[in-house]
Amino acid sequence: MNNIRSIFLFVISVFLSCSCSKPSNTPSTPVDTLPQLSILDMSQIRDNKKTTNYRVFINVSTSSTKSITVNYATVDGTASANKDFTPVQGTLTIPANTTVGFIDVSVKGDSLRQADQTFYLQLSAPVNAAILGTGKATITIQNRGTYFPDDGTGYTTPTSYTGYHLAWSDEFNGTTLDNTNWNYETGGGGWGNNELENYTTSSNNSFLSNGNLIIEARKETLGSSSYTSARLTTKKSFTYGRIDIRAKLPYGKGVWPALWMLGANISTVPWPACGEIDVMELLGHEPAKVYGTMHWGTAGDVHIGGNYSLSTGDFSQKFHIFTLIWDADKLSWYIDDVLYFTGLKTSVNGSYPFDKPFFFIFNVAVGGAWPGNPDATTVFPQRMIVDYIRVFQQ
Numbered sequence: 001m002n003n004i005r006s007i008f009l010f011v012i013s014v015f016l017s018c019s020c021s022k023p024s025n026t027p028s029t030p031v032d033t034l035p036q037l038s039i040l041d042m043s044q045i046r047d048n049k050k051t052t053n054y055r056v057f058i059n060v061s062t063s064s065t066k067s068i069t070v071n072y073a074t075v076d077g078t079a080s081a082n083k084d085f086t087p088v089q090g091t092l093t094i095p096a097n098t099t100v101g102f103i104d105v106s107v108k109g110d111s112l113r114q115a116d117q118t119f120y121l122q123l124s125a126p127v128n129a130a131i132l133g134t135g136k137a138t139i140t141i142q143n144r145g146t147y148f149p150d151d152g153t154g155y156t157t158p159t160s161y162t163g164y165h166l167a168w169s170d171e172f173n174g175t176t177l178d179n180t181n182w183n184y185e186t187g188g189g190g191w192g193n194n195e196l197e198n199y200t201t202s203s204n205n206s207f208l209s210n211g212n213l214i215i216e217a218r219k220e221t222l223g224s225s226s227y228t229s230a231r232l233t234t235k236k237s238f239t240y241g242r243i244d245i246r247a248k249l250p251y252g253k254g255v256w257p258a259l260w261m262l263g264a265n266i267s268t269v270p271w272p273a274c275g276e277i278d279v280m281e282l283l284g285h286e287p288a289k290v291y292g293t294m295h296w297g298t299a300g301d302v303h304i305g306g307n308y309s310l311s312t313g314d315f316s317q318k319f320h321i322f323t324l325i326w327d328a329d330k331l332s333w334y335i336d337d338v339l340y341f342t343g344l345k346t347s348v349n350g351s352y353p354f355d356k357p358f359f360f361i362f363n364v365a366v367g368g369a370w371p372g373n374p375d376a377t378t379v380f381p382q383r384m385i386v387d388y389i390r391v392f393q394q
Contacts, residue, residue: 036061036132037070039123043140048111048147053104054085056121056137058092060099060129068094070126072103079117079141084108094129111145113209113216115381148209150248150385154319155336157244157390164392168236171388172213177206183233185361188225195256196367196374198225206230212385217255217364219380227366227380237264237357241393243324245279249315250382254374255284256365257384259322261358272301275353277331280322283371284378287314290322292333294343296353306333306341319387328355362386 038059044052060068073089074081081087086106094101103121123135160166170181184206188198197217199205205228206215217229249257258281263274276295283289293305323334331354332342345352364384367373374380 034128034130035064035068037068037123037126037129037135038132039121039135039137041138041140043142044107045142045144046107047109048145049109051086051106051108054107054139054141056103056105056139058094058101058103058123060094060101061132063097063099064128065096066128067096068127068129070094070129070131071124073122073124074105075120075122075136077118077120077138078115079107079119079139081119084110084117084141085119085139105139107141110143111147112143113145113148113207113214114143116143117141144204146203146207146209148207148212148214148383148385150210150212152319152387154246154248155321156246156319157321157323157337159390161242161392164242164394167238167241167391167393169388169390170213171211172208172386173211174208177208177213177232181235183235185231185233185363188223191365193365193368193370195365196225196254197227197229197365198222199231199363200228201230202228204228206232212387213362215257215362215364215384215386217250217366217380217382219374227374229364229366231361231363233362234360237359238391238393239355239357240326240328241391243279243326244388244390244392245322246319246387247280247322248317248319248385248387249280249282249287249290250284250364250384251287251314251316252284252374252378252380252382254367254371254378255382256368256371257282257284258361258363258365259386260361262361263353264357264359269353271295272297272303273351273353275356275358276303277324277326277354277358278305279324279333282315284382285371287316290315290335292324292341294331294348294354296348296350298351302349304343304347308333308335308338308340319385326354360389 040057071091074087118140121137184201186199215230222228245259259279261277266274272295278293281291289309291307295303321336325332330344
């Protein structure tokens with residue numbers, strides 16, 4: 001009896017082991033042998049006016065005999081759906097024997113100069129493929145528009161003075177820089193001060209907006225430089241007068257804006273013998289303090305100068321007037337009509353260069369022997385905004 005029972009149980013167990021799993025006509029492919037989908041980050045300059053497509057590519061690691069499908073959807077970042085881009089979601093089909101697909105996202109035109117923005121495109125639920133990594137692409141909108149609003153608050157000065165006439169001015173009211181007045185100086189190489197920027201003619205680095213000249217220093221690679229900026233010089237030169245420059249200044253470690261002058265004979269009389277007049281210099285780690293300096297010397301740099309510190313706030317928060325009153329016997333520096341330094345002719349030993357024509361230079365340097373280099377606290381881009389320059393003479 002026990003033998004019969006044992007035989008019966010053995011037969012039942014064999015039957016169950018054979019019938020519990022039914023053979024499949026389409027064996028599944030192990031996940032680790034499926035083609036891998038990788039979605040690529042992309043970056044593109046935003047159009048000032050019209051909507052443009054930003055194309056995001058999806059690569060397939062190996063060609064497949066089956067078509068592949070994958071769901072996708074946009075995800076907000078610092079760029080927002082319907083405001084900056086048109087949201088999309090759907091299913092992408094990549095045909096058999098194809099190793100690339102793409103998805104287009106429409107980005108709306110905007111001329112506002114602002115920080116670059118990002119949003120994302122997320123993949124999910126692939127069929128006949130697997131997603132490599134997170135399946136999320138970062139889409140960067142590069143905002144290079146030339147509309148930069150500013151409230152214009154701050155100190156201002158009149159358009160005329162008793163005993164003076166307006167010899168020259170630029171109010172920056174056009175849409176492009178007046179090339180009858182200004183030159184661009186370009187390139188890197190340190191500019192004799194171990195500076196880090198590469199100066200360009202690009203509207204990324206200088207442009208006009210709402211009656212202002214904006215010089216913008218950016219953290220971006222150009223040539224061997226890790227930063228770009230602009231350096232503008234005037235085609236006109238002047239000797240003596242009252243100079244008013246209304247400007248708002250950048251800030252941050254390693255940022256070095258300057259409104260200054262060089263002797264127009266610099267091509268034949270090298271610096272410092274040609275003379276240098278720094279109407280304004282600021283070291284970005286001291287944003288409430290500016291310097292005014294005069295340089296000369298035939299056997300090396302000799303200079304004298306002064307500085308001025310605001311009692312509240314800093315020079316990035318509103319416009320201030322940087323004034324130089326220059327005559328045959330002295331040069332005097334003012335902030336918002338407050339005198340803070342005078343350099344006398346009698347203080348200059350040797351050849352006196354400050355009785356000859358000088359031209360203007362406006363620039364924002366990055367790094368250098370005096371300000372030091374940017375660090376992790378420095379925010380880019382940084383902008384110097386100039387409302388006007390006016391030269392009055394007697």
